[in-house]
Amino acid sequence: MERKGKGLGRLDEYLSSTKLNQLSHFPEVVTEENYIDLIENRFIWIGTTETLATSMEIIADRLNRFVPTRLDRLNVSDRSVDEKRLDDYREVFQKNNPLEYKVYRYVAEKNEAYQRNASAGYSAPASPPSVSTDAKKITFHTGLPKAGTTSIQMALMDTEQQHRAEGLFFPFDKTFFGTNLPSDRRIDLPPQTDALAYLYHNFRPVSSSEFDWQKIFEDFLQSPDLDHAIISHELLSLESRNLRPGVFNVLARRAQLTFLLYLREPAIWLTSLYAQIIHDPSVPASTGRTFRPYARYIDKGFEGVVAPFIPHGRIDVRSYDRLTSENRLIEDFFEAVGAPGLAPISRAHLHNSRRAGRNSIVFLLSLKEVVPPDHIAKLFHKVLGPADRLDMTPRSLFSADMVQAVAQRWERDREYFREVHHVDLPPATPSEAGPAHLCVDEAYVAELREEVHDDLSELERTWFDLAARNAIGGWENSFS
Incomplete structure (x- = not known):
């Protein structure tokens, strides 16, 4: 600002007389009594520039957006800094803006804590608050x-x-x-x-x-x-x-x-x-x-x-x-x-446990590809019953490299839970290699056609047969 001819005078005088306006951007008037509640309950997150990458990661995650891959430094000043003088200025500045600085410190500590946990891989969790044992x-x-x-x-x-x-x-x-x-x-x-x-x-x-x-x-x-x-x-x-x-x-x-x-x-x-999600038309x-x-x-x-x-x-x-x-x-x-x-004795233990196998899922994917959206729900209703009764192991639905990626991530999880939370979880299930798991069996399609044929209109039978040909030939485009 001085370089632009604003005539601001001495830095220490400027800082001692300047009031911040950051709190005017809050949704309510900020006070000593309510600033923590406002930060915790009225914002998804507040970042700081000194933890910019971490702040952007958190905000992007909470907004379901991609995290920026580059945060370039632009317009960086090349000058020496007298740290002693800056400390003196900082003390005056903080005294002049006490509430703003409390808000800043609270936000900064949240970002720094998140950054510490992330860099440590959450391997050293903070202790939860202690309360009375009879609470x-x-x-x-x-x-x-x-x-x-x-x-x-x-x-x-x-x-x-x-x-x-x-x-x-x-x-x-x-x-x-x-x-x-x-x-x-x-x-x-x-x-x-x-x-x-x-x-x-x-x-x-x-x-x-x-x-x-x-x-x-x-x-x-x-x-x-x-x-x-x-x-x-x-x-x-x-x-x-x-x-x-x-x-x-x-x-x-x-x-x-x-x-x-x-x-x-x-x-x-x-x-x-x-399997549960794909059954939604x-x-x-x-x-x-x-x-x-x-x-x-x-x-x-x-x-x-x-x-x-x-x-x-x-x-x-x-x-x-x-x-x-x-x-x-x-x-x-x-x-x-x-x-x-x-624990109730009479009720069966597993509810809503859909056992749709890979044949069922791949066939439904094929149906969705060929049937117009305004007809898909009706056709689903006719074919879901017999398709859903098949009890096949669905673990090989995803491609082999996807299952492998899950297995590698799972090994990291298992190690973490074993070391930090003292629980042993089972190893990853083996995947079945090869592209065959992206197809359906012809015998499955023949059995399904026999079960639903009489309930389908002529147009629905055309859609059914087209979906069947695609499913038997392979559904690789969904998983590539």
Whole structure:
């Protein structure tokens, strides 16, 4: 500015008389009392220039944008700096802008902490806040999609009367969850999904009633009859990068927080998740490498899912694969929350466990390629039933190099969870090499055609046969 002829005078005089205006960009008037709450609850993130690369990485991730690959230094001044004089100036400047500097330091420490954790590979997690051993407990069941979350939620709803008597608090809405509970059981508590609007950025309540989750937690913490709350939703883990630290910090000062995760071997997990998603008629046919859960897993692994929870409570990781092989998933959950006697005996353990095999999935991809969008839902309805009944191992759906990439990322995850969280997870499943896994068997198509032929119109049969030829020939374009 001096070079442009502004006539500013001495630097120390200029700094001592200058007031910053950065707080005028905040959404509310900033005070000593509210600045932390504003930072934690009104922004997805605030970066600093001295941690510019890290700041851009965090902001890009939370906006689902690509992280810049280059951050060039432009217009750099070539001059010597008298550090002693700068320290003197800095002291005057800080005294002149005390609140602005508190805001800056709070933001800078958050960025520096994130940078330290990232450079350490999250191998040295910060200790969660310590609370009294007789404090109330809150368990966040953050199971991934296709890792038993629905089964556990159904078991909790089945045992609603018993677990309330045991001091367990699991708020839910039977209409939202669509359970077959008797009509004489009054269950008018809020759905778990509404909690996401309070616990995470960028969420809105999904039910018709907007529940005040701050009040719900406050009532629980003050209730003499309840000592353990359970929040269960699969998006707790998938959206962990969007959590609101301020909310978890407040809860962690008054209750013992536990983050309970059931992790599944990722090659099987990703294919199972893909099978569920691809059965939605609105999902585009060509996914493959652009399948977002696959790309996110390769980038961050389950280690990255867990990392945001570490400063706020205890991490409890369990192997979905081992527990389901022993048929003990539900029992293990109730043991984990300290209520082993509540596990229901009559209900089957696995709900929503779609067993669509590679033939089914590749054929559906082919259908999506040839059937107009306004007809696809109707045709899906006719062919999904028989296609869905096939019980084939789907782990080879993705191409061999994609499965290999998942296996390498999984080995890093296994080492991390073994060293940091003291849990052994199973090794990666072997992949089946070769392009055959991107095709369907002719026998499968013949059987499917026989089952659905009479239900199809002449035009639908034409689409069916065209999709069948493509599927038998191979579906490589989706996975290249």
